[in-house]
Amino acid sequence: MTDASTFEPAIEFDHASFCLNGRALLQDLVLSVQQGETLVLLGRSGSGKTTTLKLINRLLLPTTGDVRVNGRRTADWDPIRLRRGIGYVIQDGGLFPHFTVERNIALVPRIENWPRPRIEERVRQLLATVGLNVELASRYPSQLSGGQRQRVGVARALAADPPILILDEAFGALDPITRSEMQKEFRALQQRMRKAVIFVTHDLREALLLADRIALMEEGRLIVDLPVAEFSRSQHPLVRAYVEAFSGLPDESLPDERLSGPH
Amino acid sequence: MNFLQFMMANRQQVLDLTLEHITLAGVATVLAALVGIPLGILITRIPQLSKPVLGGANIIQTIPSLALFGFLLPAPWIGERGSRLAILALALYALLPLIRNTYAGIRSVDPAVVEAGRAMGLTDRQLLFQVELPLASGVIVAGLRIAAVLAIGLATIAAAIGAGGLGEFIFRGLAMVNNQVILAGAVPAALLALFADFVIGRLERRLGSLRSKSQFEQEINI
Numbered sequence: 001m002t003d004a005s006t007f008e009p010a011i012e013f014d015h016a017s018f019c020l021n022g023r024a025l026l027q028d029l030v031l032s033v034q035q036g037e038t039l040v041l042l043g044r045s046g047s048g049k050t051t052t053l054k055l056i057n058r059l060l061l062p063t064t065g066d067v068r069v070n071g072r073r074t075a076d077w078d079p080i081r082l083r084r085g086i087g088y089v090i091q092d093g094g095l096f097p098h099f100t101v102e103r104n105i106a107l108v109p110r111i112e113n114w115p116r117p118r119i120e121e122r123v124r125q126l127l128a129t130v131g132l133n134v135e136l137a138s139r140y141p142s143q144l145s146g147g148q149r150q151r152v153g154v155a156r157a158l159a160a161d162p163p164i165l166i167l168d169e170a171f172g173a174l175d176p177i178t179r180s181e182m183q184k185e186f187r188a189l190q191q192r193m194r195k196a197v198i199f200v201t202h203d204l205r206e207a208l209l210l211a212d213r214i215a216l217m218e219e220g221r222l223i224v225d226l227p228v229a230e231f232s233r234s235q236h237p238l239v240r241a242y243v244e245a246f247s248g249l250p251d252e253s254l255p256d257e258r259l260s261g262p263h
Numbered sequence: 264m265n266f267l268q269f270m271m272a273n274r275q276q277v278l279d280l281t282l283e284h285i286t287l288a289g290v291a292t293v294l295a296a297l298v299g300i301p302l303g304i305l306i307t308r309i310p311q312l313s314k315p316v317l318g319g320a321n322i323i324q325t326i327p328s329l330a331l332f333g334f335l336l337p338a339p340w341i342g343e344r345g346s347r348l349a350i351l352a353l354a355l356y357a358l359l360p361l362i363r364n365t366y367a368g369i370r371s372v373d374p375a376v377v378e379a380g381r382a383m384g385l386t387d388r389q390l391l392f393q394v395e396l397p398l399a400s401g402v403i404v405a406g407l408r409i410a411a412v413l414a415i416g417l418a419t420i421a422a423a424i425g426a427g428g429l430g431e432f433i434f435r436g437l438a439m440v441n442n443q444v445i446l447a448g449a450v451p452a453a454l455l456a457l458f459a460d461f462v463i464g465r466l467e468r469r470l471g472s473l474r475s476k477s478q479f480e481q482e483i484n485i
Contacts, residue, residue: 057382084384094379098397108383156383 008071010035010164010196011056016065018051025051026220028065035163036194040207042242043217049200052217053166056198057086069164084108087157087195089167093149095141101127101152102137108160126155131185147178154186158193165197171206183209204246208232216242266446273447277432281451284428287346287421288414288455291353295410299358300403303365304391313366320359328356328417332424349426353417357410364406368399401471408463415456419448429455 009032018026026048033039041049054060055067058074067074069082095104102123103110109119127134130151141149150170157165171179171186187210190197199210207214207228214231216223216238223238224231231239270277299320306313323331331352341347372395380394396403422430432448435441 059378059382080384080386082384083382086382088379088382090375090379094375096376096380096394097373107385111385111389 009033009068010037010070011198012066012068013052013055014066014068016055016062016067018048018055018060019063024220026055026062029222031215031222031225033196033198035196038190038197038199038210038212040211040214041198041200041217042202042204042207042214044202046219047217048220049202049217050168051220053168053198053200056164056166057083057088084112084160085162085164087160087162087165089150089153089157089165089170091169091172092146093141093153093156095149095152095156097141100138100140101132101144104141104152105155105159107156112160122159123155126158129158129189130155146174147182150174150178150182163195165195167197167199169201170199172201172203179206186210204242266443266450269443270447270451277447277451280427280429280431280448281455283346283426284415284418284430284452284455287349287353287418287426287428288411291350291414291418292357292407292411294350294354295357295361295414296407298354299361299406299410300365302358303362303403304369304396306362306366307369307395317359317363317366320362323355324359328352328420329423331355332420336424345421345425346427348424349418349421349428353414353421356417357414360406360409360413361403362406364409365399365403368402368406369395371402372398401467404463404467404470408460408467411459411463412456415452415459419452 011031011033013029013031016026016029017024029048029052031039031052041052043049051060055062055074056069058077058079061075069077069086074082096107099107105123105126106119109122114122123137124134127137132148132151132155136144136148141152144152150173153170157167171182174182183206190210199207201207208231211228211231213225213227215225216231216236218238224234224236226234232243234240302316306316326334332348335341335348335352338348341351376398377390377394380390385393418426418428419430419433421428422434429448429452432444433452434448436444436446436448
């Protein structure tokens with residue numbers, strides 16, 4: 001997949017809806033993500049966030065409307081080529097239990113027939129990028145901690161250097177300390193790599209830390225779509241409800257720099 | 264004399280019959296696997312077929328074995344040689360465990376893992392061979408084990424239609440009312456079955472542990 005031009009969004013939802021068995025899981029979504037931007041989809045369970053992600057890599061096709069990746073409708077893309085250009089990270093990694101860490105990370109490069117030396121170099125590089133000791137390469141996922149598994153999941157998604165990354169509650173299953181570490185490292189990584197990122201979470205603090213823009217969803221609809229600084233200032237009732245739900249916590253957990261000026 | 268002495272005295276025949284028995288059961292099991300495993304994979308892809316296929320294999324199993332041999336006798340090419348008929352009948356019986364275990368094994372693979380694989384751009388073929396089959400292999404081999412033991416046991420009846428095997432001794436012993444002869448057939452057959460169960464069982468355990476190799480298992484290198 002070639003890099004998108006600066007003006008064309010990497011991902012675009014054009015009045016996309018998705019219905020299953022008569023239920024509308026997603027309704028009339030209008031949303032776009034530019035290359036280099038991190039969009040956080042914030043919302044409760046059932047808000048349609050995961051459905052939205054699955055429309056991007058064509059695990060689902062929209063019932064009405066279009067979803068475009070790099071200017072082309074997902075329905076027009078070859079599903080295999082589309083998916084190999086999108087890194088996908090889910091909770092607890094979704095790693096193959098019967099593959100070593102190295103084989104898990106090398107998955108897409110292998111099926112893309114990269115030469116062996118390039119694959120090996122890439123795996124080494126990625127382990128370093130996600131902060132894992134290279135000796136873990138020959139271990140199996142069941143021998144790793146949750147945090148380590150998640151890092152492998154991120155490394156695997158990055159392996160073929162896709163221009164788009166989608167993450168579904170990727171840090172949700174981690175303990176608070178590991179989670180905080182992962183968030184900060186991910187943000188640093190994203191600032192270096194400038195991929196088009198959609199990050200799904202139900203945690204406002206995580207959203208405020210990672211996002212350039214936040215899209216709040218509820219019951220299959222997009223409620224607000226704002227740059228992160230404006231989001232926290234918004235008076236929209238649902239936004240307020242979110243902020244209040246998280247405000248029972250000490251102030252340090254709401255990163256100040258995200259509440260005030262542009263970053 | 265006891266049956267061990269009988270076996271020693273007739274050891275060439277014991278050997279021949281044992282070899283025949285292994286051939287009957289072995290070829291039947293392999294045939295059943297060659298048909299059953301792909302069928303099992305097919306019905307995971309086309310769910311509407313699962314009921315008829317599993318149902319069909321089930322019905323075959325309910326037919327009394329001797330009757331199945333009898334039904335197949337008039338068939339043109341098959342009915343001519345006892346061994347061909349026996350192998351076909353045994354293979355038909357061995358189908359159900361193989362189809363069923365392949366189906367169940369693949370369906371029991373964690374759907375999140377399969378979805379992650381699909382999301383990364385694995386083709387259906389790659390998903391099947393690199394993810395689903397390896398993870399289902401423990402259960403599939405369990406089906407193979409059941410099929411093999413079944414085939415070895417049922418092959419004793421093959422002698423009734425002249426297909427040979429250790430059943431020869433059993434039937435002859437029954438006709439002669441001679442326990443030693445019966446045992447000379449029954450004991451080796453039982454030992455064969457136990458052996459197959461043990462060997463394939465070890466393979467099954469090895470493959471099953473691939474699903475989630477624990478640190479301990481890794482270290483003692485099972």
